[in-house]
Amino acid sequence: MxxxxxxxxxxxxxxxxxxxxxxxxxxxxxxxxxxxxxxxLRHQHRVLPTSRSRAADPANRTHFLINFPGSPNSIDGLTDWLPVLHRLNQHAPVAILVGDVAAYQAVCAATQLPCYFGRAATEAEYVAQQMQTKVMLYVNQSKLNLREGGFHDMFHVFLGAPGAARSRWLNNRVRLYDYVLAPDDESKVWLGSRLMGFDAESRVRVVGRPRTSDGPLDQIGSALRGSDVVSGGVDHEAVVAELLRIRDERDRVVADRDRRLAEQGIVLLKGGQA
Incomplete structure (x- = not known):
């Protein structure tokens, strides 16, 4: 008792x-x-005007813009992709758009790629359109909103990190992306089986190296914290080749659209607005 x-x-x-x-x-x-x-609020008035001014400079144009509105706590999700982004930058201009002052400072310290600042979707849209962005990249798909998904004249591509992080990049917003780059075939099948009506066969591109471990995917991914995605099995050359193909496809789509509209006497302004 x-x-x-x-x-x-x-x-x-x-x-x-x-x-x-x-x-x-x-x-x-x-x-x-x-x-x-x-x-x-204290520091954005210093960063934002400089960012807008550089974006409006005709000398600053980009083919690929990484939209990262995350906080400093989630910055590893971006820095893990830097080796791939640096390799991509050897073939086409790459820039980074950051939505937090502290994260912006950390990204500027981590890479020589040009960085821009924009907290709200309107600011992100301004930078993207001024720089005549062709493909907007995302590493945190939960941040993609409907306004960003509607940015004109650009494709939207999600970069899926390998390992256990996969469980954090699944929701219906994945449908807003034109393409998803998956680290392996398992992730492609996984997406296609969980999103009803999602055409994984045409919209998911596999860019990983053949796996050498016999362990489950989640166990492999658990060991990747703090390492880059290339160490985790992503083939950086495959990513670069796929993104360049997507950029070229975007150019063909825009050219075809503009030609059809021109035949009707319609000319679009920068950003795809009539």
Whole structure:
């Protein structure tokens, strides 16, 4: 009886402490978000005009623009792709659009690729259109919104990282992308089986190297934290070749559209607006 009472008391103490821990964690999350908002509001007036000015300069044009609105806490998702982006930049202009001041500073310190700043979708659209972007790339598909999906004159491509991160890039917004680059055939089949009506055969391109491990995909991915995607099995040459093909396809689609409209006496302004 005494032992049972002791167990009941311990359980009650644990139950009473748990909500406090949960509330404390929630408060800390809100405080971090508030500090990030303060930082952005305090410093964006210095970064944004410079970014807009460089984007409007006719000398600055890009074929590929990486749209990364994430926070510094998720910046590994972008830096893991830098070796691939650097290789792509040898063949076509590549730039990065960042939506957080601290993340912008960290990205500028991590790469020589040109970086631009834009917190809201309207700012991202301005940079993308001014620079005459052909293909917009994403590494965090949960950030893609309908306005960005409607940017004119450009294709949208999601870069799927290898390993366990796959579970975080599945939702119906994947339908907004023109193409998804998957690290392996398993990911392609996985997407096609989970998104009803999604044509994975034509919209998912596999850009990974043949797997040499016999372990499950999630186990392989768990060892990739802090390493780049090339180490995780992505073939950087395959990614570059596929993205260049997608860019060329975009050019053909835009040229065909403009020719058809010209026959009707319609000429589009920059960005695809009539």
């Amino acid at each position: 005494v032992a049972e009472r002791s167990e009941i008391m311990i359980t009650r103490r644990q139950a009473s402490r748990e909500p406090v821990r949960v509330r404390g964690k929630r408060v800390m999350t809100y405080l971090r978000r508030y500090r990030r908002l303060q930082l952005n």
